[in-house]
Amino acid sequence: MSTAETEVDVRRTPGLVPVTETMRTVEREPGAAPAGPPAAAPPPSRPVAAFWRLLGSELGLTFRRPRNQVMLAVLASVPLLIGIGLRIAAGDEAVGGLIGAVAGNSLMLTFVSFSFLVLLLMPVSVAVVGGDSVAGEAGAGTLRYLLAAPAGRTRLLAVKYLNAVLFAYAVTIVVALSALVTGLVLFPVGPVTLLSGSTVSVAEGLLRILVTVGYVGAGMAALAAIAVALSTFTEVSIGAIAATMVLVIVAQVIRAIPQLDFLAPYLLPTWWTRFDAVLRSPIDLAALGQGLLVFGAYIGLFCSIAWARFTGKDITS
Amino acid sequence: MRRGTFVRWGVPIAAAAVIAGAMGAGPVIAAVSGEPTLPERTAQQLLADAAAATSERDGIPPMSGTVQQTASLGLPALPQTGSASPINLLSGSHEVKLWYGGVNKIRVAMPTQFDETNVIVNGDQVWYWDSGDNTATKVKVKSGTDVGRHQLPTPSPSDMTPQKMAADLLAGAEKDTAVRVTNNAQVAGRAAYQLVLTPKDESSLVQEVRVALDGETYVPLQVQVYAKGSAEPAFQVGFTQVTFTPPAAENFTFTPPAGAKVQEQTLGDDKAAEQHAEHAQETAQGLKTVGEGWTRVAVLPFKPEDLTKARTQQPDGQWNEGADPGALLDNVLKSATPVSGTWGSGKLIKTKLVTALLTDDGRLLVGAVTPEEITKAAGIK
Numbered sequence: 133m134s135t136a137e138t139e140v141d142v143r144r145t146p147g148l149v150p151v152t153e154t155m156r157t158v159e160r161e162p163g164a165a166p167a168g169p170p171a172a173a174p175p176p177s178r179p180v181a182a183f184w185r186l187l188g189s190e191l192g193l194t195f196r197r198p199r200n201q202v203m204l205a206v207l208a209s210v211p212l213l214i215g216i217g218l219r220i221a222a223g224d225e226a227v228g229g230l231i232g233a234v235a236g237n238s239l240m241l242t243f244v245s246f247s248f249l250v251l252l253l254m255p256v257s258v259a260v261v262g263g264d265s266v267a268g269e270a271g272a273g274t275l276r277y278l279l280a281a282p283a284g285r286t287r288l289l290a291v292k293y294l295n296a297v298l299f300a301y302a303v304t305i306v307v308a309l310s311a312l313v314t315g316l317v318l319f320p321v322g323p324v325t326l327l328s329g330s331t332v333s334v335a336e337g338l339l340r341i342l343v344t345v346g347y348v349g350a351g352m353a354a355l356a357a358i359a360v361a362l363s364t365f366t367e368v369s370i371g372a373i374a375a376t377m378v379l380v381i382v383a384q385v386i387r388a389i390p391q392l393d394f395l396a397p398y399l400l401p402t403w404w405t406r407f408d409a410v411l412r413s414p415i416d417l418a419a420l421g422q423g424l425l426v427f428g429a430y431i432g433l434f435c436s437i438a439w440a441r442f443t444g445k446d447i448t449s
Numbered sequence: 450m451r452r453g454t455f456v457r458w459g460v461p462i463a464a465a466a467v468i469a470g471a472m473g474a475g476p477v478i479a480a481v482s483g484e485p486t487l488p489e490r491t492a493q494q495l496l497a498d499a500a501a502a503t504s505e506r507d508g509i510p511p512m513s514g515t516v517q518q519t520a521s522l523g524l525p526a527l528p529q530t531g532s533a534s535p536i537n538l539l540s541g542s543h544e545v546k547l548w549y550g551g552v553n554k555i556r557v558a559m560p561t562q563f564d565e566t567n568v569i570v571n572g573d574q575v576w577y578w579d580s581g582d583n584t585a586t587k588v589k590v591k592s593g594t595d596v597g598r599h600q601l602p603t604p605s606p607s608d609m610t611p612q613k614m615a616a617d618l619l620a621g622a623e624k625d626t627a628v629r630v631t632n633n634a635q636v637a638g639r640a641a642y643q644l645v646l647t648p649k650d651e652s653s654l655v656q657e658v659r660v661a662l663d664g665e666t667y668v669p670l671q672v673q674v675y676a677k678g679s680a681e682p683a684f685q686v687g688f689t690q691v692t693f694t695p696p697a698a699e700n701f702t703f704t705p706p707a708g709a710k711v712q713e714q715t716l717g718d719d720k721a722a723e724q725h726a727e728h729a730q731e732t733a734q735g736l737k738t739v740g741e742g743w744t745r746v747a748v749l750p751f752k753p754e755d756l757t758k759a760r761t762q763q764p765d766g767q768w769n770e771g772a773d774p775g776a777l778l779d780n781v782l783k784s785a786t787p788v789s790g791t792w793g794s795g796k797l798i799k800t801k802l803v804t805a806l807l808t809d810d811g812r813l814l815v816g817a818v819t820p821e822e823i824t825k826a827a828g829i830k
Binding site for chain 1: 460463471515542583
């Protein structure tokens with residue numbers, strides 16, 4: 133990228149931020165010579181501090197936004213509704229399996245809540261935040277101000293993705309906490325019966341919930357990568373959000389067709405529900421590990437797509 | 450286009466390539482490392498070694514692992530049935546986990562999404578646990594009867610272990626089979642000998658049967674049945690993961706969890722089982738075979754009405770929707786081709802591995818042979 137290129141390109145669209153310009157703002161260290169290596173101690177520490185400041189302000193914006201707060205509240209209410217429903221139905225002998233197990237143990241409500249929410253409601257909320265991340269700024273016309281500040285495109289994208297990941301974990305933790313509190317209030321506390329028929333202590337049950345939160349959160353972070361990647365392709369955030377949800381729903385449809393079973397191991401929703409591995413005795417670590425590998429592959433692929441697109445795009449709004 | 454654009458998009462393309470490589474690497478590595486890693490053996494030496502190792506240890510060594518069974522028999526699409534139905538094993542892929550601590554210490558778990566079925570054998574105690582209906586069944590075996598694992602009230606997943614299948618298949622290997630041994634197979638990441646059995650008879654639908662024996666312990670790790678003219682096995686059961694260390698003791702202890710329904714069932718005692726046995730005996734008396742070895746065709750008297758009768762004999766809804774044999778038969782017969790000859794006429798059902806002929810005079814012929822061969826067998830009365 134030569135400097136001549138920008139000098140020639142004088143008659144440009146008003147408001148356009150060409151990629152060459154912001155790329156240079158990234159690489160230029162304040163006060164340092166263009167060719168020289170980063171000077172000494174202060175410059176490297178400053179971008180790091182700036183990164184965390186930017187992330188902090190992003191998180192503040194995300195969690196203060198009423199839309200996101202409402203989504204978290206809705207997610208927190210679902211375990212409550214499931215809990216109340218199961219408490220009323222507790223007398224019926226007919227219910228078996230995972231749902232039936234809740235009546236006997238409070239901790240099971242967390243797993244039941246995840247099994248319901250992980251397929252649609254949690255992906256929706258993660259898609260909203262992820263899909264809005266870049267497209268929302270572009271649509272509101274604030275993206276070029278973000279880029280005018282010497283934040284750098286790669287760093288901005290990293291902040292946006294990290295923000296979406298943290299929101300994904302917040303969603304997971306909110307569901308787990310709400311289910312845990314509801315369960316403790318409505319159902320008896322005691323040793324947890326696993327799917328394998330063996331029982332573990334309450335402490336180990338809580339530990340297994342923690343593993344589930346980590347695993348499901350990672351699964352949602354993989355979806356967030358898709359949402360952020362799609363978000364870099366459009367200036368209309370609803371487009372990125374809808375596209376992400378369409379992908380999730382198409383994956384669910386494929387999973388429902390027995391003839392397409394061979395595709396299932398490559399789809400995210402298949403692995404979201406695999407958190408049931410923690411409910412087996414011994415914990416099916418192989419299944420969890422494979423799930424995490426799939427999530428990692430999705431994150432790597434879609435983050436690199438987002439990066440390639442975002443660092444090479446002229447910002448026109 | 451800017452010069453940097455190509456470089457930038459190279460990154461996601463590289464990422465995709467790495468992921469695709471990682472996914473494909475498993476089979477490729479196994480295929481590439483084809484050089485023999487085990488000393489060469491003839492079939493006889495191998496079987497003798499295996500037999501010696503087995504008797505020395507008094508059976509199979511303690512082990513645990515994941516067994517996967519895959520069938521692609523080319524059957525007409527079967528209706529989806531409950532996970533526990535044996536009919537399900539005829540299509541698709543199924544996985545069980547196996548813990549083997551000794552003859553009297555066995556745990557077989559069949560995990561499905563948010564459910565698990567377990568059969569736990571510990572000493573003289575046999576438990577069957579189904580998390581789906583939260584029921585623990587204590588299975589008692591009537592004294593005097595042998596503890597056959599297939600007698601468990603499940604379509605016992607243990608039938609799928611390679612050990613049993615290998616034993617069955619090796620017993621059948623005789624003069625009409627060409628046997629050879631390869632020493633470069635890889636099963637579940639372990640070097641294994643592969644015993645390849647090829648039928649000599651041309652009219653058999655079986656191309657070959659491959660039995661993989663672990664190179665170190667001689668435990669059968671995999672059984673594959675190849676049909677003529679297809680590169681993928683039509684039926685396969687084998688370990689996808691295996692370790693030869695004694696499994697933890699808590700795998701074999703089972704106490705019914707609080708709140709679970711506990712049932713007791715004694716095998717060989719209830720009347721239904723006796724009736725079943727009687728029925729089986731009747732059928733066995735009517736059973737004839739035509740031919741020898743691989744091209745043996747079983748002939749048994751059969752009327753579609755019998756199945757309908759069986760349906761009414763199960764008033765307690767023991768058959769699932771799709772597992773209902775009558776409905777299943779209707780479904781299968783829909784795809785059957787009508788055939789006729791000097792022997793009469795009937796309906797022919799052809800799969801990759803098995804041909805079945807239902808004649809109009811009430812006989813069912815089943816064999817792993819070509820349609821020509823089965824119609825020939827139909828002529829022999």
